[in-house]
Amino acid sequence: SLSPLPFPPHQPSHVPLFSVHLLPLFRNPCTSFALPLCRPTHSIMSWIDIQEKAFRGWTNQYLTRRGMNVESLYTDLSDGLALIALVEELTHPKTVGRYNKKTKLPFQKLENIGIVLKFLEKEGLKMVNIGPEDIMNGNQRIILGLIWSLILRYQISLGKGDGDGADGSAKDELLKWVQSKIPDYNIKNFKGDWLDGKAINALVDALNPGLSPNHASLGGTDAERAQKGLDIAYDEWGVPKIMTGEEFGKDEMSMMTYIAMLRDVDPSKGASKLGPAPGED
Known part of the structure; x- marks a missing residue:
């Protein structure tokens, strides 16, 4: 059986560094979501698990400062609260502004995620083909891409860079x-x-x-x-x-x-x- 090639594939030279860039998709017959290409199942599953675990560990080192912890990047970012906390820790002393601290309703979750995505755009991260619904619904590829963009900007590049292909x-x-x-x-x-x-x-x-x-x-x-x-x-x-x-x-x-x-x-x-x-x- 076939399953998607790990995200992200080799990035074209014209694609900005700090962006969630999504290549053309097609529906994979082995999964319920769209992803770029196919590869044998045993390879992709171990790859995704390793990356999600590593990115989650990186995320939690910042969230612990606020007494927070995520057990899955795919589900625990869905109301925007952990994502807001992460981004505010990365960009301290900046804040994203007002947001919904209680998120019982879907529109409140979407609003929170929209707030943080707009904040990141102002920070110079180009949000390409990503919307609040992707995060709330647990789109694995997009969530991993978003966290990777944060790692690139705020860990690997130490907050430097203008998002122009670095x-x-x-x-x-x-x-x-x-x-x-x-x-x-x-x-x-x-x-x-x-x-x-x-x-x-x-x-x-x-x-x-x-x-x-x-x-x-x-x-x-x-x-x-x-x-x-x-x-x-x-x-x-x-x-x-x-x-x-x-x-x-x-x-x-x-x-x-x-x-x-x-x-x-x-x-x-x-x-x-x-x-x-x-x-x-």
Whole structure:
């Protein structure tokens, strides 16, 4: 059987970086929703699960500041409240303005989502072919695309960029940072070069020498080595484990998200640069 190719496919050079860009669709006979292309089911399901989990973990690190948590990006953003909280944390001290804090009725949910989408447009993120109904109804492809746009702008590019096609440059800059830290590993991508788990251990050791000094000769399976690196980063700096060692290196966007989070730690303080919520000491 066939199922959709993971979102998003390779982005055309003319497509702006910070946008939810949707390629022409057709109805997939294997699913109840439209998605770009087809691929064997076993591949797409693991891919989507890894990405949703990673993006959800990234989202929750901000939502916890407000005592919130989402268990599914597809259902828990439907009233707009968590999305508003996420965006306000990312753009602090800005706010989206007035919105419905109680959302018993569908129109209140749609209104909230519309408010945050308009706010993001003012921030320079181009909302292409996305509407409040897509979020409220749990459109997986669009929701993952929206969260990825937020990750690109506010995590990987650190809030910089004007939305004019910097996708490649953002990725390249992150890759250059990795290469500067662990040049011996000759890392050229955010997938296959990380699969054996040694590079992530080398990276955490580069950030704080002595954390994994034997990274080049670590025993165990690929997944076990990757898990060791993830555990060290969490224990030392609180970097959320948005994926497992088994999932590590299998989805480019999830990997870019995690490596950007690792880049933004402050090893001298033993904590993430994210720090406390705004207003906390």
